[in-house]
Amino acid sequence: MAFLSAQSPPGMIELQSWVLDTPAQLRVLRAGLHEAITGQPLPAGAQLDEIPEKMVLVATELATNALRHGLPPTIVRLGRTKSIFVLDVADHSPDVIPQYTDDRPPGAGGLGLQLAKKFALEIGWYIEDDTKHVWAEFPVAD
Template identity: 55%
Template sequence: MQQLRTSTPPTTAQEVRRWVLDTPAELRGLRASLHEALTGHALAEGEELDDVPERLVLVATELATNALRHGIPPTVVRLLDTEDRFLLDVADHDLSTVPELVEMRLSGSGGRGLQLALAFSLDVGWYATETSKHIWASFPHG
């Protein structure tokens, strides 16, 4: 298995919003709230997302799902902003594992979060603090 490169996101990033998740049931609310933070309006039932918000919300959901499934709660999802891009930072509290890139699996069997982050974002990395492990991805401003 291949490891994701270790790096911190740009230090100029300012936090826009933060979500703390304890269960997978909270993912639906994360998607709607994240869309609102990115676009300024709530996502209506059945509404299509624009390209960048759609990709960011998809990556956030996949990474948060992985963190909830394999990490130690709570999972903390942060949306940050720099001059020219959004940063997504997803953290869990399991310091005993290192993010690894795995081959894409059949739909529904997991393991897609990092692959989707690599495919849809400008840059991806991970880092650890004394209490948490973070995976981050950057996206252009729509």
């Protein structure tokens, strides 16, 4: 079983954040994140061939993991540097270390980190005070 590297993401300017207490709030996260990235509402039936939709999917999966395995609230932040977007998903269970493995059988969990690794430029995690952060970087479209 491989572990994600324990490192903080690059410095970023925070664009927006969402505080989630229940899985029912994931719908608000998806719509708000897509609009924050593109300036447009999330289209129904959006395809996963574009960076915004991939970011929304990864944010939803990481937030679901945080809600399921961490202590609320889950805080999702969208940040940006000159050339990348950074998703940072935080929960209050620093003792539960995120574990990545690409050899889990279907249905055994771990899809969120697998999708993040597949779609993101880089992923990682770090602990700050009593908060665990899992992050993913995505390119800014030209």
